[in-house]
Amino acid sequence: MQRQDYLIRAMLGDNQARLFALRTTDVVKEAAVNHQTTPVATAALGRTLTMGLVLGAMLKGEEMISIQIKGDGPLQGIVVSANGRGLVKGYVGNPRVELPLSEDGKLAVGEAVGKGNLHVIRDLGLKEAYQGTVPLQTGEIGEDFAYYFTHSEQTPSAVGLGVLVGVDGVPLGSGGIVVQLLPDAMSDGVFIAALEERLTHMAAVSSLFSQDQTVEQIVESVFTEIPLRIIDTQKVRLQCDCSWERFEQALITLGREELQELVNAGETIETICHFCNQRYNFTVDQLNTLLSGLGNSRE
Numbered sequence: 001m002q003r004q005d006y007l008i009r010a011m012l013g014d015n016q017a018r019l020f021a022l023r024t025t026d027v028v029k030e031a032a033v034n035h036q037t038t039p040v041a042t043a044a045l046g047r048t049l050t051m052g053l054v055l056g057a058m059l060k061g062e063e064m065i066s067i068q069i070k071g072d073g074p075l076q077g078i079v080v081s082a083n084g085r086g087l088v089k090g091y092v093g094n095p096r097v098e099l100p101l102s103e104d105g106k107l108a109v110g111e112a113v114g115k116g117n118l119h120v121i122r123d124l125g126l127k128e129a130y131q132g133t134v135p136l137q138t139g140e141i142g143e144d145f146a147y148y149f150t151h152s153e154q155t156p157s158a159v160g161l162g163v164l165v166g167v168d169g170v171p172l173g174s175g176g177i178v179v180q181l182l183p184d185a186m187s188d189g190v191f192i193a194a195l196e197e198r199l200t201h202m203a204a205v206s207s208l209f210s211q212d213q214t215v216e217q218i219v220e221s222v223f224t225e226i227p228l229r230i231i232d233t234q235k236v237r238l239q240c241d242c243s244w245e246r247f248e249q250a251l252i253t254l255g256r257e258e259l260q261e262l263v264n265a266g267e268t269i270e271t272i273c274h275f276c277n278q279r280y281n282f283t284v285d286q287l288n289t290l291l292s293g294l295g296n297s298r299e
């Protein structure tokens, strides 16, 4: 299957707003298979993965961004990580959550997420990672990020996210459109009104991305008569960067005492990556090797 997921970066008007638009159908399909998510969990995870890629697109190369949605709903939270190269990974606390559709016939994402906080952690390669936290507004993810950008980053933003899930539970379309006003435009009432008019009358994002249109065609159909200049495009995909070595490192950081206890227990240790469900086993022999590798150094 040829992957078609990609993100475009563009400017709107006379460089008055920046736009990110992306198709994430394949990302979400793959995540739904990996985690065996129910439709409402697929929608919640898919929207957050989509947002992770947008935040990633605001970074440079190897910088990382993490999203933690800590809500008190039955989904038990969402964690997503992305980088500036279009790679994203993520999981939800309870992928098997089932809820009746909301009154308007939509997947009850807000109810699944519940009340709580949205945390965004930027690892810019410095020792201290920057963190921004806002209270969840609706738990529908899009509105929560619009609030985050406006209040935590002082950038008025509109966020449209959507995952359309078929009756068989397979995602049919997924994507997002994020528009951010640049400082010069914040006093331009005419431009803001035109932008708001287009966004208000935009079709549901999930249906836009389930049709056979390119991302460029979608944004051109939404922002009619507003000059749109595409700056670049970037492929996006779901990819975990876990490895046996990374889990080995995590075991080493447990320290001598705990490692010794694991060796004494005499059983193979099975570790699992939450992001992709890959398992990594460590035999007693391997644990012993790690232990002796610690040498006589004091902790």
Ligand SMILES: [Zn+2]
Binding pocket: 240, 241, 242, 243, 273, 274, 275, 276, 277, 278
């Ligand atoms: Zn993994």
